[in-house]
Amino acid sequence: MAAEQSYHYIQRMVKLRDGLPRPGAEIRFVERGGGGPGVVFTHGAGMDHTMFEAQADAVERAGYRTVLWDMRGHGESELHPGAHFSAADALADLTAVLDELGLERPVLVGHSLGGNLSQAFVREHAERVGGLIVVDSTWNAGPLSRIERLGLRMAAPMLGLIPAAKLPGIMARASAVSPGAVAQTESVFARMPKHTFLDVWRATVSLVSPDPAYRTPVPLGLIRGAQDGTGNIAKAMPLWARAEGVQEHVIPDAGHIVTLDAPEATTRALLHVLEQWRFDDPREQRSIG
Known part of the structure; x- marks a missing residue:
């Protein structure tokens, strides 16, 4: 029921109102809220900002300054004809959005590819980030077995064998578990051409x-x-939590698109983390789960 409510709620969402011209793309974003700490939401591969609308609201x-945006080639952000999606361009786009808004040390919240991208941004520009919340994403710096390395190399070629008409449905059923979340995910995936999706997948792996x-x-x-069966996330994220000494928040009855499968539980976990950071001194406590 919660996922169905989330689906219909998302359909009523206001469009991203601000545009930022970029080489090869036009990035769309929206900033909401007042003068509180900034929180920037970055969606996953093939998805768009609507997957985070319930959490952003x-x-x-709760008093935060929130930013939703679509990566190039996703949602409302245009990828110009002949341009390709790359991780380097997406990172540069994220930097440009933060610069445009003058955000100082925001919290980055990223799902899947958005989590990989946010990790990479922190790795390059830690001084610009106040915190990192990763949602259903693998650990960029984590160890990989030989089989996992092979799986990463073969993922795009294997996806390339799937007919374009069937790819959105297959990906949606692998990513979400509730009927409403599957329907919304398939609808969003279907908007992206297959060749762009394969570029996005290669960028994620990189x-x-x-x-x-x-x-x-x-x-x-x-x-x-709890039911995320994509990639090595179910293995990597608990290892990451132990390595960093933080709590992993596992959401029951939810798959990879946890924000749509279990919007209320995901929101509670997100607010729990943010509120701990808001009232703790980050200079004394490096990482809090």
Whole structure:
């Protein structure tokens, strides 16, 4: 029922109202809320900002300055003809959005590819980030087995064998578990051409860069759907939590698209992490789950 309510709620969402011209793309975003700490939501591969609308509303009501945006080639952000999606361009776009809004040390919240992208941004620009919340995403710096490395290399070629008409439905059923979330996910996936989706998938893989010695230099929160069976997330995220000494928030009855499968539980976990950081001094406590 919650997922069905989330689906219909998302359909009524106000469009992103602000545009930012970028090389090869036009990025769309919206900033809401007052003068509280900034929270920037970055969606997953093939999805768009609507997957975070319920959480962004709750975070805004809690007094935060919220930003929703669509990565190039996703949702309302245009990818110009002949342009391709790359991780480097997406990182540069995120930087440009933060610069445009003048955000100082916001919390980055990223799902799947958005989580990989946010991790990479922190790795390059830790001084610009006040905290990192990763939702159903693998650990960029985490260890990979030989089989996992092979799986990463073969993912895009295998997806390329699936007919374009069937790909959105297959991906949606692999990503969500509730009927409403599956329907919404399939609808969003279907808007992206297959060749762009494969570029996006390659970009996601390129952000995985194992480094056993690396630890997240900003406060870290981790959220995962209990039924997430995509990639190695169910294995990697608990390992990451133990390595960093933070709590992993596991949401029952939810798959990879946890924000749509279990919007209320996901929102509670997100607010729990944010409120701990808001009232704790990050200079004394590096990472809080």
